[in-house]
Amino acid sequence: MNIxxxxxxxxxxxxxxxxxxxxxxVSNPAIISLAGGLPSPESFPMEIIxxxxxxxxxxxxxxxxxxxxxxxxxxxxxxxxRLLETRGIKTEPNAVxxxxxxxxxxxxxxxVLISKGDKIALEAPTYLGALxxxxxxxxxxxxxxxxxxxxxxxxxxxxxxxxxxxxxxxVPTFQNPTGRTISLERRIQIARIIQKHDTLLVEDDPYSALxxxxxxxxxxxxxxxxxxxxxxxxxxxxxxxxxxGFYVAPENLRQWLVMSKQGVDLHTNTLGQALAAExxxxxxxxxxxxxxxxxxxxxxxxMFEAIxxxxxxxxxxxxxxxxxxxxxxxxxxxxxxxxxxxSIENNVAFVPGKFxxxxxxxxxxxxxxxxxMADEKTIQTAxxxxxxxxxxxxx
Amino acid sequence: MNIxxxxxxxxxxxxxxxxxxxxxxVSNPAIISLAGGLPSPESFPMEIIxxxxxxxxxxxxxxxxxxxxxxxxxxxxxxxxRLLETRGIKTEPNAVxxxxxxxxxxxxxxxVLISKGDKIALEAPTYLGALxxxxxxxxxxxxxxxxxxxxxxxxxxxxxxxxxxxxxxxVPTFQNPTGRTISLERRIQIARIIQKHDTLLVEDDPYSALxxxxxxxxxxxxxxxxxxxxxxxxxxxxxxxxxxGFYVAPENLRQWLVMSKQGVDLHTNTLGQALAAExxxxxxxxxxxxxxxxxxxxxxxxMFEAIxxxxxxxxxxxxxxxxxxxxxxxxxxxxxxxxxxxSIENNVAFVPGKFxxxxxxxxxxxxxxxxxMADEKTIQTAxxxxxxxxxxxxx
Numbered sequence: 187m188n189i190x191x192x193x194x195x196x197x198x199x200x201x202x203x204x205x206x207x208x209x210x211x212v213s214n215p216a217i218i219s220l221a222g223g224l225p226s227p228e229s230f231p232m233e234i235i236x237x238x239x240x241x242x243x244x245x246x247x248x249x250x251x252x253x254x255x256x257x258x259x260x261x262x263x264x265x266x267x268r269l270l271e272t273r274g275i276k277t278e279p280n281a282v283x284x285x286x287x288x289x290x291x292x293x294x295x296x297x298v299l300i301s302k303g304d305k306i307a308l309e310a311p312t313y314l315g316a317l318x319x320x321x322x323x324x325x326x327x328x329x330x331x332x333x334x335x336x337x338x339x340x341x342x343x344x345x346x347x348x349x350x351x352x353x354x355x356x357v358p359t360f361q362n363p364t365g366r367t368i369s370l371e372r373r374i375q376i377a378r379i380i381q382k383h384d385t386l387l388v389e390d391d392p393y394s395a396l397x398x399x400x401x402x403x404x405x406x407x408x409x410x411x412x413x414x415x416x417x418x419x420x421x422x423x424x425x426x427x428x429x430x431g432f433y434v435a436p437e438n439l440r441q442w443l444v445m446s447k448q449g450v451d452l453h454t455n456t457l458g459q460a461l462a463a464e465x466x467x468x469x470x471x472x473x474x475x476x477x478x479x480x481x482x483x484x485x486x487x488x489m490f491e492a493i494x495x496x497x498x499x500x501x502x503x504x505x506x507x508x509x510x511x512x513x514x515x516x517x518x519x520x521x522x523x524x525x526x527x528x529s530i531e532n533n534v535a536f537v538p539g540k541f542x543x544x545x546x547x548x549x550x551x552x553x554x555x556x557x558x559m560a561d562e563k564t565i566q567t568a569x570x571x572x573x574x575x576x577x578x579x580x581x
Numbered sequence: 582m583n584i585x586x587x588x589x590x591x592x593x594x595x596x597x598x599x600x601x602x603x604x605x606x607v608s609n610p611a612i613i614s615l616a617g618g619l620p621s622p623e624s625f626p627m628e629i630i631x632x633x634x635x636x637x638x639x640x641x642x643x644x645x646x647x648x649x650x651x652x653x654x655x656x657x658x659x660x661x662x663r664l665l666e667t668r669g670i671k672t673e674p675n676a677v678x679x680x681x682x683x684x685x686x687x688x689x690x691x692x693v694l695i696s697k698g699d700k701i702a703l704e705a706p707t708y709l710g711a712l713x714x715x716x717x718x719x720x721x722x723x724x725x726x727x728x729x730x731x732x733x734x735x736x737x738x739x740x741x742x743x744x745x746x747x748x749x750x751x752v753p754t755f756q757n758p759t760g761r762t763i764s765l766e767r768r769i770q771i772a773r774i775i776q777k778h779d780t781l782l783v784e785d786d787p788y789s790a791l792x793x794x795x796x797x798x799x800x801x802x803x804x805x806x807x808x809x810x811x812x813x814x815x816x817x818x819x820x821x822x823x824x825x826g827f828y829v830a831p832e833n834l835r836q837w838l839v840m841s842k843q844g845v846d847l848h849t850n851t852l853g854q855a856l857a858a859e860x861x862x863x864x865x866x867x868x869x870x871x872x873x874x875x876x877x878x879x880x881x882x883x884m885f886e887a888i889x890x891x892x893x894x895x896x897x898x899x900x901x902x903x904x905x906x907x908x909x910x911x912x913x914x915x916x917x918x919x920x921x922x923x924s925i926e927n928n929v930a931f932v933p934g935k936f937x938x939x940x941x942x943x944x945x946x947x948x949x950x951x952x953x954m955a956d957e958k959t960i961q962t963a964x965x966x967x968x969x970x971x972x973x974x975x976x
Contacts, residue, residue: 187779187780187781187807187808187831187833188779189831189833189834189837190833192694192747192748192781193693193694193837194692194693194694194695194696194699194718195696196692196696197693197837197840200693200837200840200841200844201840202836202839202840202843203843206651206843224647224648225647227643227644227646227647230643230646230647232642232643232646235638235646236638239634243630243631247627248622248625248627249622250822251622251625251627251630251820251821251822251823252619252620252622252625252820252821252822253619253816253821253822254822256601286681286824286845286846286849286850287846287847289844289845289846289847290845290846292844293844293845293846297589297591297717298588298589298592298595299587299588299589300589301589301590301591304589315844315847318843318844319844319845321844322692322841322844323589352587353587384582384583385582386582386587412582413582421648425646425647426646426647426648427645427646427647427648427649427850427851427852428646428850428851428852429681429846429847429848429849429850436582436584438582438584438585439584441597442584442588442592442595444597445592445595445596445597446595446717448597448598448601448713449595449684449687449688449710449713449714449716449717450681450684450685450688450714450845450846451681451682451684451685451688451824451845451846452682452684452710452824453824454824455681455822455823455824455849455850455852455853456822456823457822457823457850457852457853457856458850458852458853461852
């Protein structure tokens with residue numbers, strides 16, 4: 187049967203996630219991969235998980251294996267309120283919904299809001315998974331400028347003045363791919379701008395708990411609560427395989443997001459939600475999170491030092507206070523795809539930065555490096571090899 | 582912020598699942614609900630699940646909590662091949678993909694295939710969850726005729742001759758809502774018709790393992806393998822809260838369904854898949870399935886006998902050899918919505934059948950009754966009350 191002629195028009199814009207394709211190439215165990223975006227399995231609270239399982243059997247019994255509400259498992263939503271309060275977001279269980287990873291919220295937001303040709307404003311570069319969620323609904327992307335302090339508020343103001351924007355999508359803290367964080371001053375400006383234009387911001391916050399230095403910065407949700415959908419996940423602070431994302435949306439949008447989810451997966455797996463509820467209820471996060479930070483912090487420091495000391499002076503690395511990635515910019519016009527190909531021959535993988543830009547002419551001289559999956563010694567070896575490869579390239 | 586003016590055009594067709602709305606009404610514990618579609622929690626293998634959890638920790642350790650392939654957890658896909666072989670479907674792990682409930686496949690199929698206005702051919706009545714998945718992509722529905730042996734092949738032939746159909750959607754075995762099964766003779770005819778028209782059939786098979794009498798009937802997938810996406814789930818034979826659906830699609834469609842899923846939830850929760858892999862690998866299904874059947878079979882028999890003996894002779898109940906539902910048709914024009922309202926006052930709930938039809942003038946005199954969630958005594962009480970209510974109604 188000819189499937190191609192049956193495909194919906196929207197498939198034109200659907201493409202395999204470039205990083206997942208790169209990850210397939212680097213499944214060779216001889217290659218050190220700085221390409222992925224996975225939390226280290228050492229960061230999972232495996233020694234607690236058995237205890238959590240026992241508590242789930244005891245507390246919820248067969249309920250943890252039954253169909254449940256599309257909105258999410260109520261005991262988890264109660265605990266998520268406590269977690270959100272530590273981030274300055276005061277809410278109640280009815281207003282917190284659980285989705286299958288934060289990917290699930292992004293899909294629901296796209297389905298409910300994007301008509302073909304609608305304009306979405308994005309940071310350049312931006313998170314690829316968001317594009318995977320948005321693309322099938324055929325939006326047009328408007329790129330906004332960033333610098334080392336994240337989104338430049340003037341670029342947002344300019345975008346909203348010139349275009350009718352359906353929503354803005356930002357990862358304000360330890361952004362994927364750049365590791366950058368929008369400062370509080372800028373967040374206050376951004377909050378004012380979106381309120382002035384009465385527009386909607388999708389604030390994606392998967393990484394803020396992974397802070398290795400400096401003080402937490404308030405989510406934009408706390409500064410413009412009625413204009414922001416705040417999205418987060420337990421993937422980086424508990425276990426990604428359980429697929430637990432959550433969000434707090436303006437009240438009149440919630441029912442639509444729930445209806446969308448009903449058609450997509452009915453509800454998020456109950457067992458994972460019950461385990462997450464017990465993890466938060468037992469205050470295990472409070473003792474476990476410092477262990478995750480102690481694991482990643484030296485990896486980030488090692489990578490940053492290795493890059494700044496070993497890469498040529500014409501390469502710069504954005505400073506980052508947390509998250510999972512560092513972002514390197516080479517000299518103007520430097521071809522990171524070529525470096526990627528040479529590095530693979532040298533048994534190191536990373537992600538060329540151009541994949542994170544919606545304009546394919548941008549980002550040619552950038553790269554994203556992940557530091558959560560390799561230990562310090564491996565990171566030093568890998569960065570050393572990339573530095574060697576750069577020195578041998580003519581550019 | 583005015584959300585209404587921001588909504589995408591497709592939300593026009595998105596509505597809350599009518600049954601979920603009814604279920605909210607009947608959360609009152611005084612009401613006996615025959616309205617739901619849940620497996621009984623007594624059907625979950627709770628005494629095995631602890632053993633399975635231990636095996637998962639031992640066999641997969643942190644892998645069961647890590648991100649995994651969009652296609653599904655490989656050890657589970659290997660076991661699903663064995664399960665599919667018992668249904669006459671010979672395949673290999675690469676060709677079996679896992680989704681978040683069978684709802685997840687329905688969403689992916691819709692996203693990849695339906696352009697606005699495309700025609701989908703459906704049984705009348707049909708499964709509501711499929712409509713929830715399809716509606717946001719704005720298809721047009723073409724209804725086909727059924728009788729007590731399920732879809733009438735001539736109606737399919739007629740539909741395919743008159744219309745350009747994107748795909749056909751059927752629940753051939755123990756259909757939700759009618760409990761009907763398409764006979765083997767008809768399946769052979771249906772297979773020939775879809776091959777002749779070179780069209781695509783989505784065969785949804787959640788219930789075939791729940792057979793209480795008679796012999797299994799081969800899936801249409803075995804009769805026209807290149808023209809059928811076969812969908813099934815572990816929700817009725819293991820645990821629905823784990824959200825494990827799976828499918829076998831024609832090869833050139835698979836990559837598109839995977840790309841769609843990447844944007845929706847990245848992958849299905851790994852822990853649930855690992856538990857399911859161990860459930861199947863350990864052959865626990867072979868010993869547990871007879872227990873599920875022994876639980877439901879007398880409930881179905883009790884309900885069928887109570888209906889046929891207590892409802893007026895002008896009401897008929899479709900015979901069914903398995904699944905979770907019985908389907909009752911009252912005399913022409915009998916208003917089941919009115920009966921529903923009166924029955925609620927009498928503390929019994931069911932689902933008026935009209936909700937399962939895409940043409941809102943159809944099905945006014947029909948009702949769906951679930952027998953998996955109540956024991957025999959409760960079923961007798963409930964059917965007795967409905968019969969009383971019918972007798973007191975003027976019609």
